[in-house]
Amino acid sequence: MYKTKIWKKAALTLFMAVIALALLFPIIIISSNSLMTVREIGINYGLIGKMDSNHFVNMKLLPDLVSFEQYYKIFVESPRFLMMFWNSVFMVVPIIAGQTLIAAFAAYAFSKLNFRGRDKLFLVYVMTMLMPFQVTLVPNYIMADRLGLLNTAGAIIFPGIFAAFGVFMLRQFTISIPYAYIEAAKMDGAGHVRIFFTIIIPMIQPGIAALIVLLFVDYWNMVEQPLVFLDDPFKQPLSVFLSRINQDDLGIAFAASVLYMTPMVLLFLYAESYFIEGIQLSGIKG
Amino acid sequence: MKWRHSDATVAVMFLAPSLIGFAMFYLVPFATGVGYSFMDSTVDGQFVGLENYNALLASDSFRKAASNTFLFTIVTVPLIIAISLGLAMLLNQSIYIRNMLRTAYVLPLVVPVASIVVIWQILFDWNGSLNAWLSYFGIARVDWMKTDAARNVVIILYLWKNVGYNIILFLAGLQQIPKDYYETADLEGAGRLRQFTDITLVYLTSTMFFVIIMSIINSFKVFRETYLMAGDYPHDSIYMLQHYMNNTFLSLDIQKITAAATMMVGCILIIVIGLFVLERRFRQFME
Numbered sequence: 001m002y003k004t005k006i007w008k009k010a011a012l013t014l015f016m017a018v019i020a021l022a023l024l025f026p027i028i029i030i031s032s033n034s035l036m037t038v039r040e041i042g043i044n045y046g047l048i049g050k051m052d053s054n055h056f057v058n059m060k061l062l063p064d065l066v067s068f069e070q071y072y073k074i075f076v077e078s079p080r081f082l083m084m085f086w087n088s089v090f091m092v093v094p095i096i097a098g099q100t101l102i103a104a105f106a107a108y109a110f111s112k113l114n115f116r117g118r119d120k121l122f123l124v125y126v127m128t129m130l131m132p133f134q135v136t137l138v139p140n141y142i143m144a145d146r147l148g149l150l151n152t153a154g155a156i157i158f159p160g161i162f163a164a165f166g167v168f169m170l171r172q173f174t175i176s177i178p179y180a181y182i183e184a185a186k187m188d189g190a191g192h193v194r195i196f197f198t199i200i201i202p203m204i205q206p207g208i209a210a211l212i213v214l215l216f217v218d219y220w221n222m223v224e225q226p227l228v229f230l231d232d233p234f235k236q237p238l239s240v241f242l243s244r245i246n247q248d249d250l251g252i253a254f255a256a257s258v259l260y261m262t263p264m265v266l267l268f269l270y271a272e273s274y275f276i277e278g279i280q281l282s283g284i285k286g
Numbered sequence: 287m288k289w290r291h292s293d294a295t296v297a298v299m300f301l302a303p304s305l306i307g308f309a310m311f312y313l314v315p316f317a318t319g320v321g322y323s324f325m326d327s328t329v330d331g332q333f334v335g336l337e338n339y340n341a342l343l344a345s346d347s348f349r350k351a352a353s354n355t356f357l358f359t360i361v362t363v364p365l366i367i368a369i370s371l372g373l374a375m376l377l378n379q380s381i382y383i384r385n386m387l388r389t390a391y392v393l394p395l396v397v398p399v400a401s402i403v404v405i406w407q408i409l410f411d412w413n414g415s416l417n418a419w420l421s422y423f424g425i426a427r428v429d430w431m432k433t434d435a436a437r438n439v440v441i442i443l444y445l446w447k448n449v450g451y452n453i454i455l456f457l458a459g460l461q462q463i464p465k466d467y468y469e470t471a472d473l474e475g476a477g478r479l480r481q482f483t484d485i486t487l488v489y490l491t492s493t494m495f496f497v498i499i500m501s502i503i504n505s506f507k508v509f510r511e512t513y514l515m516a517g518d519y520p521h522d523s524i525y526m527l528q529h530y531m532n533n534t535f536l537s538l539d540i541q542k543i544t545a546a547a548t549m550m551v552g553c554i555l556i557i558v559i560g561l562f563v564l565e566r567r568f569r570q571f572m573e
Binding site: 009010012013015017020021023024026048050051052056057102103106110115124128131132133134135136137138140143159161162164196217221223227228238242253256264265267268275276279 | 293294296297298299300301303304305307308310311312313314315316318319322373376377379380381382383387389390391392393394395396397398399400401402403404405406407408409411412413414415417418421446449450451454455458499503506507509510513514527528531532535540543544547550551554555558
């Protein structure tokens with residue numbers, strides 16, 4: 001009896017591991033191939049996009065020769081990749097900082113203060129959150145145009161800062177803080193501002209962490225917004241630029257792709273529990 | 287509670303930064319957009335009723351895009367729900383390295399789409415690796431991105447990216463079901479299938495509704511992958527509403543795009559509200 005149980009557990013683990021490997025396959029391949037020489041990449045993948053019916057590309061797990069040539073090229077010979085990388089950083093960081101701060105204030109109002117029409121207004125916030133980007137494309141464009149933000153990073157940063165997701169997410173955390181804490185602080189003579197900074201903010205720290213991770217994932221990944229709002233290719237984030245790399249640059253593309261996903265993957269592995277909690281909390285009461 | 291009287295003023299203070307920005311970048315422009323969809327021009331426009339909508343519905347590329355999107359959603363949503371629920375249930379069993387496996391399933395969610403696109407291109411090219419593997423088995427090569435097969439590629443990308451998200455949600459739901467329900471059912475002689483339909487599915491109802499909504503929403507986001515793989519004008523079978531809207535936008539046809547956006551909002555609202563009504567009915571029926 002006991003033995004068959006272990007056998008079953010092992011078989012199940014193996015099955016799940018095979019699926020996990022299949023899911024990780026693209027990530028593994030791109031990481032290992034980023035260590036090939038540019039020449040080897042050319043030999044293996046040179047056929048991509050060509051109509052040759054006699055041969056196939058040659059995907060290999062391990063490089064013949066481990067080399068940092070592709071990384072060297074990015075850092076030393078074509079710094080434009082690093083520039084695009086910084087473009088990404090300079091868009092994502094203000095969005096995360098701004099949305100988190102402004103959302104925390106709003107979340108307090110939506111969960112702990114009473115005013116007329118509160119729940120209806122909150123519902124409007126939630127509804128916009130469910131809309132695909134293309135629906136808010138025109139509104140955002142009209143506004144960016146009027147404010148003279150087109151073709152600047154501001155056209156992406158401001159709608160990002162005021163997106164409803166942060167408000168929704170942080171409300172999920174503030175709503176579980178008992179009124180008793182706030183009433184006790186009131187008795188001791190604390191005002192709302194003091195309550196917000198000394199009670200609410202410390203208590204929703206896990207929520208803030210979860211929001212930061214989720215926003216980072218979302219905006220580091222953005223493609224649609226820069227495509228529409230930024231004409232100038234030198235203002236694009238790396239996410240858009242990577243897709244424009246042509247065949248000759250394939251070698252560099254591997255290394256640039258790995259560089260681009262590394263901060264995200266490291267943050268995820270470091271803060272996985274916040275990420276998971278964030279997704280679950282935005283779901284359970286949704 | 288005397289102090290509650292002052293709430294409204296305090297609320298305005300806390301809410302103002304968010305509300306001003308939200309109104310400026312979302313509410314007001316969106317209302318303006320809905321207005322444009324009923325006018326013939328954005329400058330000194332005349333009210334033309336449903337004319338823009340009629341023109342939109344008469345457009346071949348819109349009809350193609352809308353039916354592709356609809357088809358994609360109704361095929362992939364049930365598919366991803368079945369797969370992710372199955373995986374979540376297996377992951378919820380007694381199993382080794384469970385946390386590592388969960389991490390592996392969720393990882394595709396955080397990897398930027400753009401940094402994987404190269405691999406997809408190598409896999410699904412005419413000379414690509416997938417065709418190379420198929421040729422081992424004597425299967426003729428397929429031009430994955432330039433025939434109707436492109437639809438399958440997009441489905442695979444969607445599943446790859448989103449299966450982890452649903453697994454997280456289903457795992458949370460599964461862990462809330464008390465274990466002794468299953469034990470009692472076992473004692474009463476209920477089979478596996480019966481336990482699944484009468485316990486698991488029933489207690490997952492609210493999770494399920496949320497997963498369905500999010501899967502539909504995420505199915506719209508598959509545009510990112512499609513765009514990065516195939517550009518503005520991909521093969522006909524994967525030309526989505528988002529392609530249509532982006533292209534209409536670039537040609538500055540504001541009337542058509544605002545009409546399309548308004549219709550999209552309408553459809554999403556109908557789906558979401560419909561699901562909520564359905565869930566409420568279902569809950570009442572349960573109690």
